[in-house]
Amino acid sequence: MVHVNMRHYTFEIRQIRSHLLLVRHPRPTNLRYLKKMKDSGEFMVEISNLQSVSEMISRIEKRMIELGEDNMKIKK
Numbered sequence: 001m002v003h004v005n006m007r008h009y010t011f012e013i014r015q016i017r018s019h020l021l022l023v024r025h026p027r028p029t030n031l032r033y034l035k036k037m038k039d040s041g042e043f044m045v046e047i048s049n050l051q052s053v054s055e056m057i058s059r060i061e062k063r064m065i066e067l068g069e070d071n072m073k074i075k076k
Contacts, residue, residue: 047059
């Protein structure tokens with residue numbers, strides 16, 4: 001394989017090359033991240049269904065405590 005200087009390629013060709021690299025070697029998925037995204041979506045639906053502002057605030061505070069505990073578990 002001949003080493004070719006990337007500056008000679010156009011922007012479009014560089015994009016295609018990087019896309020092909022990701023297709024052949026996909027990035028690993030972080031399952032914890034995907035789970036957090038799903039949980040946050042469900043949490044937003046739950047918050048939007050609450051009627052009183054004080055209920056929303058108390059639920060948000062509980063969620064912040066839960067996330068803090070999860071982060072402490074991950075750091076250990």
